[in-house]
Amino acid sequence: MEKWIIRDVLEKAFKEDMPAGDITTDYIVPENAHSRAYMITKQEGVIAGIEVCIEAFKMLDPDIKINTLVKDGDFVEAGTRILEIEGKSKALLKAERTALNLLQRLSGIATITRLYVEKIIGYDTKVADTRKTTPGLRALEKYAVRIGGGTNHRFSLSDCVLIKDNHIKAAGGIKKAVKAAREHVPHTAKIEVETETLEQVREALESGADIIMLDNMPLNIMKQAVEMINHRAVTEASGNVTFDNIQEIAATGVDIISIGALTHSVKAMDISMKFE
Secondary structure, three states, X not given: OOHHHXXXXXXXXXXXXXXXXXXXXXXXXXXXXXXXXXXXXOOOEEOOOHHHHHXXXXXXXXXXXXXXXXXXXXXXXXXXXXXXXXXXXXXXXXHHHHHHHHHHHHHHHHHHHHHHHHHOOXXXXXXXXXXXXXXXXXXXXXHHHHHOOOEOOOOOOOOOEEEOHHHHHHHXXXXXXXXXXXXXXXXXXXXXXXXXXXXXXXXXXXXXXXXXXXXXXXXXXXXXXXXXXXXXXXXEEEOOOOOOOHHHHHOOOOOEEEOOHHHHOOOOOOEEEEEO
């Protein structure tokens, strides 16, 4: 992950958390005080965001000493020490919440992603995220998905053409929408079409869509759609994906299963920082 992306997020986070300083730490902690602390997990899960966490402390104390005991992608048990930190007490206290917030959220995303990925081991299907990310944190959250073993869908509206139901209505149909897109985007850009019926799948296929999204389709209809497409386009299942049904969705033969829940409703991993 590019360091400038991390620093940009952290600068905004610190401005939000300390718009006029930390009036508790600034008033009661001596300027020359030094402390040692450690971060410890309070539940099991997959760690993601170590670099982000370290950078948070370094931005407030460039001379801080940090000993990393785990790396991103490691599965840890509850009670695992993941970082040991030594430096200016004020820096540790001021960076603590921002560092933890990001580390906990990214680790939560990596953990739930790993669970979904492991659920469909044996199927030739990938788990992907969506654009349902926290504003301003997309690059970090999509990184966490990768750490959890998932893949990334488009990062922004500029990455590829994704013609959804409202685009279809506004453009006057799938064929018109795909044709208009082909006339404007470079040949390197992919065009994806969201479909809800077999009729729409057929139209998207005839229009030359590169990727066909099968949105909220019943499993029997989805299987028919995959057979109809027959590898002439990449197939993506989306909508109402859960731990209970992801195996059945993968069994239809789709190439990708995109899951908004990886980022939009994830539970943060419980991690805390303790002073020694």
